[in-house]
Amino acid sequence: MKHILYSQIFIIAFLFTQILNATMIPSDTISFKNKIIPEEILEEARTALSHYPELKEVSIEFKFKSSLSKSFMKAQPKIPTLFASKSKRGYVILMSRVFKVENIQLHIKDIPKEVLIGWLGHELGHIMDYQNRSSANLVLFGIKYFFSQGYIRKAERIADTYAVTHNMKDYILATKEFILSKGDLPEIYKSRIRRLYLSPDEILMLVKEQEGN
């Protein structure tokens, strides 16, 4: 009798979690242990993640959002987990399906694979940086990032540096090249990228430094 009751509880709990999962995560999104990834970027996200074995146990959700201002992707801690212990902290990489700058629209499906991998690799670089910060430091980070261009520059360089030291140089260069020359993006966006991010030459210098060590 007792074990029948247990199995009923188990079935109910199982169904409940299935319903919960189905309502919370879009059906075209695949959940792994610690990772939630929309199917349309699954391959690229897995390639980028394979460069960061340190993030294997870290909970990261890749999520499409309809309006992201000024950026195509954005990595941030999940607010409800911000004050939890570091091991329980989760992150979300918000992405635009259609990136709109000025009067140009760039659809994610028109972005070459290696460019997308580089872009995701850069965002994972931010998460590596966040992992080294305390909750209070992350709050300060958010404030400074919002108000100071100099701070944005610093943070973006750290993210690129993580990607380069995780053997993603070629992907990062493909992403830069795409943004600065191939992607037909408006000049206003390109100049923002030039101002705040590492240039292809600086990335190559970084690689040289790495090789020298």
Ligand SMILES: [Zn+2]
């Ligand atoms: Zn960034």
